[in-house]
Amino acid sequence: MNNCGMEPAQKDRTPFSDIDGLSGQMSEIVLDALTEMGRHPEIQRVRRVAFDMLGAVTGQRLLDAGSGNGEVARLLAARVGGRGEVLAVDHSSAVTADAVARHDGSNVRYLTADVAALDLPAGHVDGVWCERVLQHVDDADATIGELLRVTRPGGRICLVDTDWGSLAFDGMPGGLGAVVMAHVNGHFTPRQFDMGRTLRRRLVAAGLRDVVTAPVTCLFTTPASAAVILPMVNPRVPEAAWATPPGLREEWLACVDAAGQSGTFLAVLTIWVAAGTKP
Structure with a gap:
């Protein structure tokens, strides 16, 4: 199949950017994906690096900006203790409702709001966690x-x-992988595809001091493991959500499955962590 001459179909936002606007099926897939991602060993490894960089301590008030199902907010709440507080803010009312349903009684407040326009006073929090959000704004x-x-x-x-x-x-x-990625870039992946590597520059430009950064390369050696993070290898994502010509999705997923069966499958993706202190 030769699709190299076809224009890739793209959209301005990924499904994670407008969860409330998705169909019921896609909304369920995305909500499940948030949960599965949080359980994935590679995402947990990234978060351990980030927890160390944030350095939360007892009694702090923290903001989780783009908090998803609230899993990280609840982990942060355990670090700040009963005298602390975590504000878990997400733009999606469906995601916020899901987070509230998962609440464990810890000192977390769940809010639906735009992280770019928060209804909070200046200097209100002691620290901020913002995970895989900026690529979508x-x-x-x-x-x-x-x-x-x-x-x-x-x-x-x-x-x-x-x-x-x-x-x-x-x-x-x-060659097949290149064709597939040409079609799914800007659809499954955000247009701001290089956000991770720009975090350090952005924090320095914003005037933060003591800026530190770390790249964490996530390794996936089976299609099942990769599918939790990478929608382009996830057969659960319905055909209607793909931006590929007819037949290309099926050909690609068959190759992914064959690589898994032979034990030769490999995928790598770098997620960056950057932190700094407000002067």
């Missing part, structure tokens, strides 16, 4: 500015985001 620097505004002087901001440009596969035909 319209203006990452403005959003960082808003997170900085609500953080007190001396507070810590920790950003976690993906460098989709680092995504690489092995075990399948390289």
Whole structure:
């Protein structure tokens, strides 16, 4: 099959950018994906690096900006203890409702709001966690500015985001993979595909001090493991959600499955963590 001459179908936002606007089927898939991602050993490894960089301590008030199902907010609540508080903010009312349903009684408040326009006073929180959110927003620097505004002087901001440009596969035909990625970039992956690698620059430009950063390369050696993070190898994602010509999805997924069966499948993706202190 030769699709190299066809224009890739793209959309302005990924499904994670507008969960409330999805169909019932896609909304369920995305909500399940958030849960499965949080359980994945590679995402947990990324988060351990980020927890160390944020350095949350007892009694702090923290903001989880783009909190998803609230899993990280609840982990942060355990770190700040009963005298602390975590504000878990997500733009999706469906996701917020899911987070509330999972609440464990810890000191977390769940709010539906735009992380780029928070209804919080300046200097209201001691620290901010923002994981894999900036790749989806319209203006990452403005959003960082808003997170900085609500953080007190001396507070810590920790950003976690993906460098989709680092995504690489092995075990399948390289030419076919290139054709598939040409169609799914900007559809399954955000247009701001290199956000992770830009985090350090953005924090430095925003005036933060003591900026540190770390790349964490996630390794997937089976299609099942990769499918939790990478929608382009997930057969559960319905055909209607793909942006590929007829037959290309099936050909690609068959190659993915064959690589899994032979034990030759490999996927790698770098997620960056960056943190800095507000002067």
